[in-house]
Amino acid sequence: MNTRHSITTLAVAAAMALALTAPLVAAEPDDHFIIRDCEQSREDLATAIREYAENEEDWIFLAEFDLAVGDITALKVCYLPLGPDILDAGLHVGAMMPCGHIGLYEEDGGTKLSMLHPKFMTTLQPHPSLERAAQRAEPAYEALLDHVLGGP
Incomplete structure (x- = not known):
């Protein structure tokens, strides 16, 4: 292994360790997040x-894991019908495949759910097909949230 590769590997490992152990810092959410209070x-x-x-035909469950020394339960679920719209913007956006990144945590004595709003994709990569994907994703993710939170 060359020295440059070793230094890069160590820098990445240090950054990841810092991110996983850094104290939580409060920041105001913006419109790229869906935040819900939960019972x-x-x-x-x-x-x-x-x-x-x-159990839903158009969805898959990918992952559940703890972050921030167990303060956050992170989940990743995907709404599959969005795949063609996302890939229409180019293979390079495949990292945004039609998945929702959800964080569950406690704050002020209650449980909170935080999720990336689907429109985050259009901020990262403006493209008409991603606009279409975000518009199609919003009601699908709202249905998921209504179901699990007992909404309308």
């Missing part, structure tokens, strides 16, 4: 989200 525990919400994604 359920993190564990119950994670179970409900996983079951929804596993």
Whole structure:
């Protein structure tokens, strides 16, 4: 292994370790996030989200893991019908495949759910097909949230 590769590897590992152990810093959410107050525990919400994604034909459940020394339960679910619109913007946007990144955490004595709003894609890569994907994703993710949170 060359020295440059070793230094790069160490720098990436140090940055990841810092991100995983850094103290939580409060920041105001913007319109790229959907934030909901929840009555359920993190564990119950994670179970409900996983079951929804596993039982709905157009969804898949990819991951559940803890972040910030267990302060956040992170989940990743994907709404598959968005794939063609996303890839129409180019293969380089494949990292944004039609997935929702959800964080569950406690704040002020209650459970919170935070999710990237689908329109984040259009901020990162302006493209008409991503605009279409974001418009199609919003009602699908709202249906998921209504289901797991007991909404309308």
